[in-house]
Amino acid sequence: MEDKPIRVLMLFTILNRGGAETMVINYLRRIDRSKVIFDFIVHRSEKGAYDDEVEKMGCRIYRFPPLKLLRIPSYKRYISDFFDLHREYKIIHGHCSELGYYIYKEAHRRGLPFIAAHAHNEPHGLDIKTPVRNILKWRMRPYLTHYFTCSQGSAKWLFGKPLMEKAILFPNAIDTCRFVFNPVKRKEIRVSYGWEGKLVIGNISRFSYQKNHLFLLDIFSIVARCESSALLVLVGSGGELQKRVKEKVLQLGLKNKVKIMGSRADIPDLLQGMDLFLFPSLFEGLSVAQLEAQASGLKIINSTSVSEEGTIIPELVESLSLKLTAGQWAERVLQSITGYERKNRMQEITDAGFDINRNAEWLQDLYIRESRY
Known part of the structure; x- marks a missing residue:
């Protein structure tokens, strides 16, 4: 019987053609999908630009409700029910910054060996969401096992100065x-x-x-x-x-x-x-x-x-x-x-290290290696 591929659970808001989404899809196109495949949690009911393509490649898309302040208890129950049903996931790789906090926390509680957040941005200035974002990014850090970033500034913003030194600087590679x-x-x-x-x-x-x-x-x-x-x-x-x-x-x-x-x-x-x-x-x-x-x-x-x-x-x-x-x-x-x-x-x-073909194999090997623990 053939070994099944390792299924990596990627966290997003929606699979539209943004920078982080495009980067992940670029890697998905290049990895050996008989060994590693990506599935996606998204937080929008509407269809994303990449949905059809990823489903044709054998990926699964799970639609979560948006994270809203007044619905946090029901959102947490949704996460718990999801992991009860899907015990196959050992690797979580989040691309929605601090908004993955509740998923990271539940994954940690269940002992998943690979829980990563990926810093894609370095926000400046203040808005109405800033206090909540700062609280969530601070609270999520103890639940992470891996830290990914596209730049040092992004790592400092999401993980803080002590943890940014541990972050894996991962290129936003392209074909x-x-x-x-x-x-x-x-x-x-x-x-x-x-x-x-x-x-x-x-x-x-x-x-x-x-x-x-x-x-x-x-x-x-x-x-x-x-x-x-x-x-x-x-x-x-x-x-x-x-x-x-x-x-x-x-x-x-x-x-x-x-x-x-x-x-x-x-x-x-x-x-x-x-x-x-x-x-x-x-x-x-x-x-x-x-x-x-x-x-x-x-x-x-x-x-x-x-x-x-x-x-x-x-x-x-x-x-x-x-x-x-x-x-x-x-x-x-x-x-x-x-x-x-x-x-x-x-x-x-x-x-400069930004060609997708050189980096996809490294990422694939990392997922395979870490899933063994």
């Missing part, structure tokens, strides 16, 4: 072959989307406070006044600001200048067609989107709040302070679109 710059493909994409003769500025992210789309639109509105061919391409969906972004596009008179393309599976192709990647995030860990843009040889202007650990090819990345005005950002955008050459950057990304 570099899919992003190699190809001038023929670039021309095809630009013809296909009507981008020929245009200055195409792109951003790939969900419409959330963190990604700073409203400021991005302020920048672009000035660029568009100075450069009549300018076009802004926004790729992504979801997030609390999606409606406000659409409203602001109309308010600024940019209806014909801004293309909101939604969640897309053809990110490598879209990057080929862009001229510049504009990324004024309020905070970031190690951004998969920015890594993909560099792999495609695309010039990037980001904020100084984006982790420097994600700058793999310095000549392609310029970081500006969010204290500068939209006009100052626009000036740099217009100055940056000339004087750089798109070319194959595959070797630089691979040498």
Whole structure:
């Protein structure tokens, strides 16, 4: 009788095309699924962008209710009932930061040998959720056996200074072959989307406070006044600001200048067609989107709040302070679109340790090794 694969339980909010989700799906595509396979706990009833793909690969998706303050007792019972039914799981790998607290705690109570949280972000500033987030991340730490992070700043935020030294710095690796710059493909994409003769500025992210789309639109509105061919391409969906972004596009008179393309599976192709990647995030860990843009040889202007650990090819990345005005950002955008050459950057990304093929085997071996205890 053939051995069954080790089933790793991944924790998410929803399987949409965010950075953490894309990273995990990239690894899932590369591991030997006869040895290790991923299953998913998600916290939304609606279907995620990756649901169909992961189910076709033999993964299971379990839908939990959202974690809400007034429903914590019922949420805890849901977790307990789940583990009563699913005793096959020995490995938990959480990607929803401190919101995995109650699952980590129950897994620890049941003696699971591998309980990991993965730090993907380094939030800055305060909002209404900050006190609760700080309490949960502090309380979850004793229940973890493993600590993963995409950057040192993210590790410090989620695990605290003493534990960050134990964190496994795990690359947000990508399939570099899919992003190699190809001038023929670039021309095809630009013809296909009507981008020929245009200055195409792109951003790939969900419409959330963190990604700073409203400021991005302020920048672009000035660029568009100075450069009549300018076009802004926004790729992504979801997030609390999606409606406000659409409203602001109309308010600024940019209806014909801004293309909101939604969640897309053809990110490598879209990057080929862009001229510049504009990324004024309020905070970031190690951004998969920015890594993909560099792999495609695309010039990037980001904020100084984006982790420097994600700058793999310095000549392609310029970081500006969010204290500068939209006009100052626009000036740099217009100055940056000339004087750089798109070319194959595959070797630089691979040498920096961000190629998926080199890292998938290591992760697979780790899960196999740790599941034996």
